Amino acid sequence: MPKTTAQILREYRGHPLWSFGFRSFFLFAAVFAALAVPAWLIAFLGLGAARAAEIFSRDWHVHEMLFGYAGAVIVGYLTVAGANWTGKYPVAGRPIILLVLLWLAGRFAMLLLPWIGPVSAALMDGAFLLLFALALLREQFAASNWRSLPPAIIVSALALANICWHVGSFHPALTPYVERASIALISFLIALMGGRLVPSFTANYLMLNKITPPPAPPGLFDRLVLALSAVGLIDWVVQSDARWAGIPLLIAGVGHMVRLARWRGHKVAHDAMLLILHAGYFWVALGLALLGASMLWPDSVAQSGAVHALTSGGIGVMTLGLMTRTSRSHTGRPRRADRATIAIYIAVNLATMLRVAAPFAISLGPSHYGHLLGASAILWTIAFGLFAASYGPMLCGPKLGARF
Secondary structure: OOOOHHHHHHHOOOOHHHOOHHHHHHHHHHHHHHHHHHHHHHHHOOOOOHHHHHHOOHHHHHHHHHHHHHHHHHHHHHHHHHHHHHOOOOOOOHHHHHHHHHHHHHHHHHHOHHHHHHHHHHHHHHHHHHHHHHHHHHHHHHHOOHHHHHHHHHHHHHHHHHHHHHHOOOOHHHHHHHHHHHHHHHHHHHHHHHHHHHHHHHHHHHHHOOOOOOOOOOOHHHHHHHHHHHHHHHHHHHOOOOHHHHHHHHHHHHHHHHHHHOOOHHHHOOOHHHHHHHHHHHHHHHHHHHHHHHHHOOOOOOHHHHHHHHHHHHHHHHHHHHHHHHHHHHOOOOOOOOHHHHHHHHHHHHHHHHHHHHHHHHHHOHHHHHHHHHHHHHHHHHHHHHHHHHHHHHHHOOOOOOOO
């Protein structure tokens, strides 16, 4: 009979870094994000060697932020969520070390791609998400936990998208579709899980502080907004330049704004660790609305800005919010934002604002675009570097009150 999560954690005697998946993946993902963006920007601006421009190409940048960074955070967080959903998730020791090694192998494979070739890179990089997705699905089916099956299905689809990305090395026409599909899958996962977590955490805060009324309960409106988001994102993946496809995305973005307003985020301003989750969800809503607008009015709204509202904002801000909150909660620390944490939140939001604004500044001159990109990259590196520096010790150290 498989051991429960509680039994696994009680019996674990190894280094704290491997005692729960979020510890290693959050730390490594933050260090990677802090290094990867400036490496790409230096190559993009032509400030490095010609070989660097080949290694740190646009495709490398997109792949590594979606499957490298975001993939690591998703796996790290879902080890926690999976344990809560099933009660029997293998969260400590060798399974985590194996997953981390597979993730690291994927990052080296993508760096060495010009030398090892696309087939070797695909084999090394594709195993990480695929193995985790299979394990997550197995646990969900074993526990008959159907309510938590959609996130597992989305992660499985993301694993397949990663494999398709590598197939794009032989069929380049496939790559733009896979790129959009990957962004759509992660954005929808944030909308789906954020729609559960943000109002739930907010309701707990309002109840604890005796603030009424609570956030609006989930209902038909929420399901319609998610369904419209799915339709719009699929339309965008299949035909990114079809103007009519922008209509459902624009409506869905507005719907998410309404949804967010119903969660009463203005009442949690004194809790930065909760407010940042509302901010992350706001970026998803804005990104969907901008994406729809970019398809309806392509001459006025830059689609690149919309995409970075979803990626830098929706993914970057929301993941940092969950990483800080989860790290403190599961290492026995008070769930309060200290000065370093607040600085992290400010930096990542400013980085997103500048990155979203950059494409709109091209009309003012190429230098404005480059300056905004540079400033955004610096702020992004500060945010993730600060997380690694301030949260690294607690992720590598023992849980307060625990024996290891």
